[in-house]
Amino acid sequence: MITTRPRGTADILPEEAGRWRFVEDTFRRICREYNYREIRTPVFEHTELFERGVGDTTDIVEKEMYTFRDRGDRSVSLRPEGTAPVVRAYLESNLHSGPQPVKLYYTGAMFRYDKPQAGRYRQFHQLGVEALGSSHPALDAEMIAMIMDFYGRLGLKGLELHINSVGCPRCRLALKDELQNYLRPHAGELCINCKNRLERNPLRVLDCKEKNCDRIAVNAPTTLDCLCPDCGDHFDAVKEYLDRLGVVYQVDGRLVRGLDYYTHTAFEVMSTDIGSQSSIGGGGRYNGLVEACGGPPAPGVGFALGIERILLAMKGRGAYFPAGDRPDVFVVSADAECEKDAFDLLFALRKCGLGADMDYMGRSLKAQMKFAGKTGCRFVVILGGDELKRGSASVKDMTNGSQIELPLKGLAEEIKKLIGGN
Numbered sequence: 001m002i003t004t005r006p007r008g009t010a011d012i013l014p015e016e017a018g019r020w021r022f023v024e025d026t027f028r029r030i031c032r033e034y035n036y037r038e039i040r041t042p043v044f045e046h047t048e049l050f051e052r053g054v055g056d057t058t059d060i061v062e063k064e065m066y067t068f069r070d071r072g073d074r075s076v077s078l079r080p081e082g083t084a085p086v087v088r089a090y091l092e093s094n095l096h097s098g099p100q101p102v103k104l105y106y107t108g109a110m111f112r113y114d115k116p117q118a119g120r121y122r123q124f125h126q127l128g129v130e131a132l133g134s135s136h137p138a139l140d141a142e143m144i145a146m147i148m149d150f151y152g153r154l155g156l157k158g159l160e161l162h163i164n165s166v167g168c169p170r171c172r173l174a175l176k177d178e179l180q181n182y183l184r185p186h187a188g189e190l191c192i193n194c195k196n197r198l199e200r201n202p203l204r205v206l207d208c209k210e211k212n213c214d215r216i217a218v219n220a221p222t223t224l225d226c227l228c229p230d231c232g233d234h235f236d237a238v239k240e241y242l243d244r245l246g247v248v249y250q251v252d253g254r255l256v257r258g259l260d261y262y263t264h265t266a267f268e269v270m271s272t273d274i275g276s277q278s279s280i281g282g283g284g285r286y287n288g289l290v291e292a293c294g295g296p297p298a299p300g301v302g303f304a305l306g307i308e309r310i311l312l313a314m315k316g317r318g319a320y321f322p323a324g325d326r327p328d329v330f331v332v333s334a335d336a337e338c339e340k341d342a343f344d345l346l347f348a349l350r351k352c353g354l355g356a357d358m359d360y361m362g363r364s365l366k367a368q369m370k371f372a373g374k375t376g377c378r379f380v381v382i383l384g385g386d387e388l389k390r391g392s393a394s395v396k397d398m399t400n401g402s403q404i405e406l407p408l409k410g411l412a413e414e415i416k417k418l419i420g421g422n
């Protein structure tokens with residue numbers, strides 16, 4: 001048991017961690033360019049936040065939350081998503097009374113107790129963005145364009161961007177009626193989940209993946225059939241902004257997403273390379289969420305992307321990843337007498353800002369050279385008795401195997417120059 005990790009979790013080992021960092025760094029860079037600032041919220045929150053925010057008829061809240069009573073007998077939940085916590089922080093820290101919109105981004109672990117499979121985990125990681133305080137349709141378009149810009153920089157191709165408008169609560173009331181009228185005669189054919197959803201949350205039936213439900217939903221009225229003029233105008237404006245940017249999208253009236261807080265625009269990006277868990281990101285507008293969390297009326301829009309699925313899609317496409325972490329220099333001692341000098345040199349190299357390491361296993365010279373090669377270091381510095389007497393060391397360039405002797409004094413600066421020059 002203690003040598004096995006919990007189901008649906010993963011250890012990210014160093015080589016893989018380098019890939020994660022590449023994705024995260026690219027995301028941070030793009031957030032800076034689009035003027036989103038970082039926020040970090042707790043990994044757990046009061047359960048009620050998600051019940052009210054995400055919606056108590058959603059699969060996430062009904063079946064997937066890690067909810068427990070803490071030692072003070074409060075019900076808390078590991079966050080299944082990042083939007084409700086960001087909205088809570090926006091209210092709690094009075095960000096809503098400052099200049100709007102407040103543009104925030106986050107990265108971190110989310111938790112959902114679902115059946116694990118390829119691309120679906122119980123602890124997974126999101127990159128997310130939320131803009132609060134503005135209902136401008138250009139902001140919806142900015143979000144969508146930002147996602148596609150980000151994927152483009154990661155070398156992801158062949159993605160499908162689906163967009164929809166789920167309207168305002170008024171449109172949804174109209175849709176609920178129409179949907180129930182359409183679905184009731186088919187109730188016997190729906191899956192058990194959708195049968196339950198029919199009265200409480202019939203919109204969910206629209207994006208059910210079960211074969212029968214899918215077949216029935218094909219001819220069902222969609223959100224687009226019930227948009228009020230204001231919601232229709234908003235959606236048209238979003239599409240116009242996207243068209244100006246040349247963003248390619250498909251309008252999908254059945255896209256309702258799995259969280260209850262959406263109003264107006266909803267969007268999702270699918271990869272055809274990663275199997276059934278194809279959604280590599282999604283989001284939308286949520287103009288009622290701040291109020292539902294106890295704040296004043298304030299609109300919001302955002303998205304979240306799953307890092308694990310992005311990496312799967314990148315690997316599927318043979319996308320570029322930069323080389324993982326490796327030392328600049330590995331210091332090798334020709335014999336035990338040189339070890340203390342090697343230790344001093346190691347720290348001189350590090351003081352100069354170089355990544356450096358040496359052998360701590362008492363290896364022979366040959367074995368040290370072999371191990372140095374495995375670390376992927378750029379240079380090996382060999383300290384031998386004769387060279388030390390001359391006040392110098394041999395420096396081997398691992399990219400071409402060439403070797404030169406350099407004075408120990410100023411060696412770190414010299415290597416730094418050599419690395420900088422390449």
Ligand code: HAM
Nearest residue numbers: 081083120121124279280281282283284302303304306
């Ligand atoms: P979501 O669609 O539930 O939206 O999740 C966003 C992304 O997280 C998905 O597209 C997927 O890539 C990834 N994801 C979700 N569940 C899992 C899982 N079990 N394993 C691996 N990856 C997963 C949200 O979470 C909303 N908070 C997005 C949002 C932000 N809407 C407005 N602002």
